[in-house]
Amino acid sequence: MVLTIISFLFFTILVAVISYIKTKGTDTSAKGYFLAGRGLSAFVIASSMVLTSLSTEQLVGVNGASYESNFSIMAWTVTSIVPLIVLAVYLLPRYLKGGFTTVPEFFEERYDSATRRLMSLLFLVGYAFVLIPGSLYSGAVAFTQIFDIPNTFHISFNASLWIIIWATGIIGGIYAIFGGLKAVAVSDTLMGIGLFVGGSLIPIFGLIALGHGNFMSGVNTIITNYPEKLNAIGSASSSTPWQTIFTGILIINFFYWSTNQAIVQRSLGAKNLAEGQKGILIAGVMLLLLPLILNLPGTISYAMFGDTLKKADFAYPVLVAKVLPKPLLGFFTAAVLGAILSTFNGFINSAITLFCVDIYKPKFRPNASDKEILKVAKITGIIIAITSMCIAPLIQYGSEGVFLLLRRFAGFFNIPIVALVCIGFLNKRVSGKAARITVYAHVVLYFLLIWIFKINTNFANVMGGLFVFDILLMLILGLKLKRDVPYSMNSENKSNVNLCYWKYSALTSSLLIASLIYLYGLLSPIGIATKNSNPNFLLYSIIYWIISIVISLFLHSIFMKKVFNKNTILIEETNC
Numbered sequence: 001m002v003l004t005i006i007s008f009l010f011f012t013i014l015v016a017v018i019s020y021i022k023t024k025g026t027d028t029s030a031k032g033y034f035l036a037g038r039g040l041s042a043f044v045i046a047s048s049m050v051l052t053s054l055s056t057e058q059l060v061g062v063n064g065a066s067y068e069s070n071f072s073i074m075a076w077t078v079t080s081i082v083p084l085i086v087l088a089v090y091l092l093p094r095y096l097k098g099g100f101t102t103v104p105e106f107f108e109e110r111y112d113s114a115t116r117r118l119m120s121l122l123f124l125v126g127y128a129f130v131l132i133p134g135s136l137y138s139g140a141v142a143f144t145q146i147f148d149i150p151n152t153f154h155i156s157f158n159a160s161l162w163i164i165i166w167a168t169g170i171i172g173g174i175y176a177i178f179g180g181l182k183a184v185a186v187s188d189t190l191m192g193i194g195l196f197v198g199g200s201l202i203p204i205f206g207l208i209a210l211g212h213g214n215f216m217s218g219v220n221t222i223i224t225n226y227p228e229k230l231n232a233i234g235s236a237s238s239s240t241p242w243q244t245i246f247t248g249i250l251i252i253n254f255f256y257w258s259t260n261q262a263i264v265q266r267s268l269g270a271k272n273l274a275e276g277q278k279g280i281l282i283a284g285v286m287l288l289l290l291p292l293i294l295n296l297p298g299t300i301s302y303a304m305f306g307d308t309l310k311k312a313d314f315a316y317p318v319l320v321a322k323v324l325p326k327p328l329l330g331f332f333t334a335a336v337l338g339a340i341l342s343t344f345n346g347f348i349n350s351a352i353t354l355f356c357v358d359i360y361k362p363k364f365r366p367n368a369s370d371k372e373i374l375k376v377a378k379i380t381g382i383i384i385a386i387t388s389m390c391i392a393p394l395i396q397y398g399s400e401g402v403f404l405l406l407r408r409f410a411g412f413f414n415i416p417i418v419a420l421v422c423i424g425f426l427n428k429r430v431s432g433k434a435a436r437i438t439v440y441a442h443v444v445l446y447f448l449l450i451w452i453f454k455i456n457t458n459f460a461n462v463m464g465g466l467f468v469f470d471i472l473l474m475l476i477l478g479l480k481l482k483r484d485v486p487y488s489m490n491s492e493n494k495s496n497v498n499l500c501y502w503k504y505s506a507l508t509s510s511l512l513i514a515s516l517i518y519l520y521g522l523l524s525p526i527g528i529a530t531k532n533s534n535p536n537f538l539l540y541s542i543i544y545w546i547i548s549i550v551i552s553l554f555l556h557s558i559f560m561k562k563v564f565n566k567n568t569i570l571i572e573e574t575n576c
Contacts (some may be wrong), residue, residue, distance in 0.1 A: 028418075040269040045279025048266045048346070050286045051195060053256070055135040055343035057197070058294055059336070060142050060313050065239040066298030067315035071523050072234025075245045079282040080253045083514055085509045087258040088280040092267055093501075094425070096276065099494025100268065102357045103261050103421075110424040110487050111432035113362065118436055119420065120358035122413040124384075127351045130409045132344060132388035136322035137395040138313075139340030140164040145317030146193055147333075161393045168337065169389040172344035173381065195342075196286075198328075198335035198559035199293035202316075205323040206300035222303060223528055225559045229299045231519055239456055248460030251467045252407065255414035259421050263352035281508045285531070288515050291523075344388075351384050352556070367447075378395045408450065411463050416442045419470035428486040430478035437481075438474045442466055517548035 040048075058077075064071040100106055104123070108116035140161045143149060149160040203217065211217030223230070234240045240249070257263055270276030301315040304322070309315055325334055356377050361368050368376075416439045423430050449455045449462050493499060519528055 009019075014065070018146040025246065028246065029037055040266065040275070040279070042270075042273060042275045042278035045266045045270060045276060047193070047285045048281035049263055049279070051338070051342040052262055052266070052346035053338065053343070054195065054290070054294075055138060058138075060138045060316050061293040063298035063301070063316035063319075064312035064314070066229070066295040067302045067309070068312040069237075069239040069297075070234065071232040071291065071295050071299070071529075072227050072238040072240040074232055074244065074295050075234070075240050075242075075249050076522075077252055077290050077294060078254070078288055078516060078519060079251060080257050080287050081512045082250060082270060083254040083257040084280050084284045084287070085512065087213035087264070087267065087507065088253070088277040088505060089426075091258055091264075091421075092270075092276050092280065093273055093499060094270060094271070094489065096273055096495045096497060097493050097499060098490065098530060101357050104352055104354065105258050105265055107420060107435075109490075111420070111430075111435050115420070115432040115435050117363065119417060120247055120354045122417065122439070123354050124351055126410060127262070127347045128387050129391060130383050132347045132351075132384070133392035133395060135340060135343035135347070136169055136388060137161070139168055140392070140398075141313055142317045142320075142336055143333075145321065146287055148321070157397070161396060165392045166389050167397070169385055169392075171337075172341040173348065173385040194331070194335040195338050196293070198332040201328065201332070202320055202324065203292055203296040203300060206297055206319055207323070209323045210300055210303055218300075222299060226299060226303055229302060229529075230523055231525060232523035233525065233529075240460075244458050244460035244464075247464030248458075248462070248467075251418055251464055252414055252460070255418045259417050260414075261354055262346045265353065267351050270497070272498040272500070274498070274500055277502040277505050281505065281512065284508075284512045285515075290511070290518065291519075300538065320452065337421075347413050348381055348385055348388075352381045355380045367468050378555065408459050411446050411450070411459060411466075412443055415446075415463050415467050416470055419467055419474065423471065423474050426486075427478065428488070429482045430474050431481045431483050434474050434477035434481040437477060438470050441473060442470050445469070454456070454496075514548040514551065515522045517551055521547065 008559045025266040062073055062077070095103075095106070098106060098109060104116045105117050118381055143164045144157060144160045149155070149164070150157050153160070155163075207218030207222070208215050210221050211219070211220070234244075235242075254546070267276040269277065298315050298317055301309075301319040305315075305318065309318060320332065356373050360376055360380075361373060365372065418443075419438065420435050422434070446462070446466060449466075450459060455462060523529055
C-alpha cells in the first residue's frame, strides 16, 4: 500500500512540476490562455486530442459494453479517423485562415452573431451538463471499484462517488482555470504517455492471468473460446448494430472530432498548418490502437468472470484490481487520474473559451482588456466546474451504461452543430434565422422521439435521421430566408501562421483508411471472429492487410489525391 501511494504521488507530482516548468513565463495574453499562443507541436496536439477524448467514461463504459456484447462498440472510436481526415484536409486550413479561436466564430462569419451565441450556448450546456459530469462520474466509478473505497473507508458507494468527484474536480480545475490551454496540453501529453503505457498493461496482464501464466495461451483462449466477442460487425441485438455506423455514429463522430471546441481548439493552437495536420493524423493512428485498451479488457473480463458482475461498468475496474501487480497500482492510479483530469481540463478550458470569446466579450464588453477577460475566464471556470461536480454523482441513477447514456443525451446538441457546419461550408445562401429555427426544431423533435414517444430503434438511427431532417429543413427555409449577400470566405490569412500543407497528408490519410478496413476485416465473421474453425491470426492479418492496402492505393490515386490537390491550390500559400 505504501509503494502504491508513493508511485501515485511521484507520477502525479512529476506531471505537475513539468507542466509548471513548461508553461512558466509563456504568453499571458488572452491568445496565450485560449490558444497557447499558437505554438503547439504535432505530438502535443495529437496527445492532447486523444487524451481529452480518452476518459474513464471510455475505459469504464466501452469495456463494459464489450463485456456485455462484443467489439461492435469500437465503431464509436475507430471510425473517428474519417472526420479527423476531413478536419486535417478540409476544415483546419479554413479554421486557421479565418483566425478563429472558437468554432462558433465561424458561425458568426457564415450566419450571424445571434447564431454564434446560440451555438456557443449549446456547447456550454453540453459540456456543463453532459460531457464534464460524465468524465468525473466514470472516473469515480473506476476508483471506487479498483480500490474498494466503500469497504476500505466504511462509507457508502454514493459517498465515495461524491468525495472522489470533488477531489478530482478541484485538482483538474487548478490546471484548466489557472493554467490555460498550454498547461492543459502539456499535462495531457505527459498523462497520455502514462495512460497508454498503463492502459496497455491491463490486457497484457489480463491475458497472462487468463492463460494461467502464459500470454499466448490467454490469446488462444479468447480467439478459440470467445470468437463471437471479437466481432466488430454488430447485429441488431449488439450494443452497436453495424448500420448505426452510417446512420448516426459517423455524424456524431464528425461533431466530436471536427466541430467540437474541446478537440478542435488543440489544432487551432498549432504553430502552422502542417504541424496541425501532422498532429491530427497522428491522433488517428493512436485511435486505431485504442481497441486494445478500450475493448479487449472487457472481453478478457467476460472470459474470467462470466456474467457474474452486477453492472457491466464494473468489468474494467474489477479486472484491473484482479490482474495488475500491486507495485504498479500506484502508477496506474495516476494514469487513470490523468484520464479523468485530461477530459475535465480540456472541456473546462473550452467552455471558458466559448463563454469569454463568443458571449461575454462580443455581447457585454466589446472593449474589454485581456486582464479583464482572463479574470472573467477564471470565475466562469469555477462556476462551470462546481456545476459539473454537483451533477456528476446523479449519473449513477441512469439505467444504462455510462458511455451510451452520455451519447444519448449528447444528441441534443451534436447533430445540429454538424448540420450547421455542413451547410455553412457547402451552401452560400442559407441565413442565420433559418439555422436557428432548425436548431430549435431539432431539440424539440429529439426530445419527443427519444423520451416521449420512445421510438423503437437505436438512438444513433434517430440522430442520423434528424441530421438529414436538419439539413433539409435549413435548405427549405433557405429558399425564403436568404443571406443578403452570398457567403464567401475571406481571402486574408487572419491567423498569421504558415498555411502550407504537410506533404505526406494524402499518403497518411490513405494509410489510415487502409488500416480501418483491415481492422474491420480482421474482427469480423470472415476474419478471426468465427466459430467454424480455429482461425489463424497471422494468416488473416496478412490477407486483410494486403486487401486494405490495395483499396487504399486505389482511393489515393482516384479520389484522395484530387481532393488534396484541389484544397492545396485553394488554401496553400504561394511560397510553399
